Amino acid sequence: MCHAFISDARFYQFLTQIDQDIAAQVQENNCPHCLEGSLHIANYPRKPRGLRELLDETYQTRLSFCCSREGCRRRCTPPSVRFLGRKVYLGVVVILVTAMAHGLSPHRRKALIEQLDLWPQAVDSWRQWWRVIFPTSRCWLSERGLFIPPIEGGELPGTLLGRLAGECLRQRLERLLGLLMPFTTGSWSASHSGSMRGVMDTQKM
Numbered sequence: 001m002c003h004a005f006i007s008d009a010r011f012y013q014f015l016t017q018i019d020q021d022i023a024a025q026v027q028e029n030n031c032p033h034c035l036e037g038s039l040h041i042a043n044y045p046r047k048p049r050g051l052r053e054l055l056d057e058t059y060q061t062r063l064s065f066c067c068s069r070e071g072c073r074r075r076c077t078p079p080s081v082r083f084l085g086r087k088v089y090l091g092v093v094v095i096l097v098t099a100m101a102h103g104l105s106p107h108r109r110k111a112l113i114e115q116l117d118l119w120p121q122a123v124d125s126w127r128q129w130w131r132v133i134f135p136t137s138r139c140w141l142s143e144r145g146l147f148i149p150p151i152e153g154g155e156l157p158g159t160l161l162g163r164l165a166g167e168c169l170r171q172r173l174e175r176l177l178g179l180l181m182p183f184t185t186g187s188w189s190a191s192h193s194g195s196m197r198g199v200m201d202t203q204k205m
C-alpha cells in the first residue's frame with residue numbers, strides 16, 4: 001500500500017495545481033448566470049483543520065469569482081479537489097478518514113483522528129453523508145451503473161475507492177476527488193461537469 005503520499009506536502013501542492021487549472025478554465029468563460037459579465041477574482045478565506053503542517057498558504061484560499069456586470073455581480077465558485085463545500089476539512093481528509101476508519105481497529109482509528117486533528121463527531125457526520133446523501137445524489141446515480149457488481153450504499157466510500165482505476169491509493173483518491181467535484185460548489189452549474197472530468201483525466205496524475 002502506498003500511503004506515504006498522505007504525509008507528503010507535494011501531494012497537497014499537486015491538488016492546488018488542479019484547483020488552479022479548473023479555476024482558470026472557468027474564468028475563460030463569461031458569468032454562468034447572466035452570460036455577459038466577465039469573472040473577477042473574489043476568493044474566500046479558508047482555515048482548514050487537519051494536516052496543517054503539510055499545507056502551504058494556498059490552502060488559506062478557496063478560489064472564487066464574482067461577475068463584473070453591474071446588476072448581476074453574482075458568485076461563481078469553481079469546483080475543487082481540495083475543499084468540500086463550506087466544511088472546514090479538506091475533501092481529501094473527509095474521504096480518507098471515512099474510507100479508512102471503516103477497516104481500522106479502535107486504537108488505529110483513534111490515532112488517525114488525532115494525527116489529522118479531527119473532531120470525532122465530524123467523522124460520524126461524514127459517515128452519515130456517505131450513507132444518506134451521496135447515494136441519492138445525481139452524481140452517484142449517474143455513475144453507479146458503471147460498477148459491476150454494484151456498490152451498495154453501506155459500502156461507501158471504502159469500496160468505491162478500492163474499485164476506481166488507479167495503480168495506487170493516491171491515483172484512486174484523485175479519481176474519487178474528481179468524482180466529488182460537483183458537490184464542492186453550489187454556484188457553478190452541474191451541466192459543466194462533463195468538461196471538468198477532462199481536467200481530472202489528464203495524465204498529470
Ligand SMILES: [Zn+2]
Nearest residue numbers: 031034067072
Ligand atoms: Zn453575471
